[in-house]
Amino acid sequence: MKFAVLVFPGSNCDIDCYKAVQDTLGEPVDYVWHTTTDLSAYDCILVPGGFSYGDYLRCGAISRFAPVMNEVAKAAEEGKFVLGICNGFQILTEAGLLPGALLRNNSMKFRCHDTTLKVVNNTTPFTTDFAEGEEIIIPIAHGEGNYYCDEETLAELKANNQIVFTYTNNPNGSLADIAGICNKKGNVVGMMPHPERAVSTLLGSEDGKRMFTSILKTWRDSHGTASVR
Template sequence: MKFAVLVFPGSNCDVDCYKAVEQTTGQPVEYVWHTETDLSSYDVIIVPGGFSYGDYLRSGAIARFAPVLTALTEAAAAGKYILGICNGFQILLESGLLPGAMLRNQSLKFRCHSSRLIVENNGTAFTKDYAPQEIVDIPIAHGEGNYYCDADTLEELKANNQIVFRYEQNPNGSVQDIAGISNKEGNIVGMMPHPERAVHKLLGSEDGKRMFTSILNTWREKNGAAVNG
């Protein structure tokens, strides 16, 4: 199984994601620069957090036009597994790979602290190692994490079980306390909290580790590989 971590000018969580994959799965992982046009050799693609292109215009708005986004769209259509974290989630929204948009935090302040999340959907490729309605501790760090969608989109998200995580206590004003969503097929997940910052007790929580083991186990099951304990 091969992981890609996309890197844009302004990414600052790419190393964290690389190390999280390396330490939780033991699988090959590579950085992929934003100018690349082919992602076909990767099984999982992570779009990390940070401030791509300085968050000019709005978060993710310029990254959406990077050459690698064409390849990412093709990978999504091919059923590859994609995880967008924080700025990566914003990029997935801007590109139309996930529905909705991000607004400034209601407080107009950057929020950076632990957050308790409710696992609303443990049926996605990235959440299968969690229990339904489990409470997990995964930190946030964002200024534009206020997820918004119109009423029709919200009803569609609910009907298709696309709401993956909700905040136990909403830190940013996001509609229905949404912290993360998926596409209908469940192979693409976007979330504002940072699971790569919660993979070891020394970091304050290891609840994020299971997002990486989930995708590894999902891939192994799909490809008939034995799952190590």
């Protein structure tokens, strides 16, 4: 399985994502610059956190128009796996690959600490190694993580089981305590917490590791190859 880690001007979690794949899975992984116009070689695209284009206008608003995002949309349509983390989540909402928007934290402060998440949907390619309802520790680091959508969209998210993670102690004012969502097909997930920063006990938690093992297991199962341990 081959992973792509997108890199925009201002990305600062691309190395963390790269190392998480490399150290956790040992699978091929490449940094892919924002001007790239072909992602056909990759099975999973990671859109990392940071401050792409300095968060000018609003978070993710400029990155949404980068050439590589046309290819991300194609990959998503083809059923490939796309995971947007923090700023990556913001970019995916700006690009229309996920519904809703991320607003300023209700405290108007940057929040950087561990959070406890509840696994609401463990049927996505990213969450099969979790139990439904399980609580996991994943850190956050954001100033605009307050998820918002209109009532109709929220009802659709609930009806289609698109809410993947919720906060047990909401740190930013997110609607319905939402920490992560997926598209209707389940192959595109966006989340504000950073699973790539929770892949080792040395980092305080290794709960994020199972997101990466879930991806690989799902891909191998679909390709008829041996599962990751």
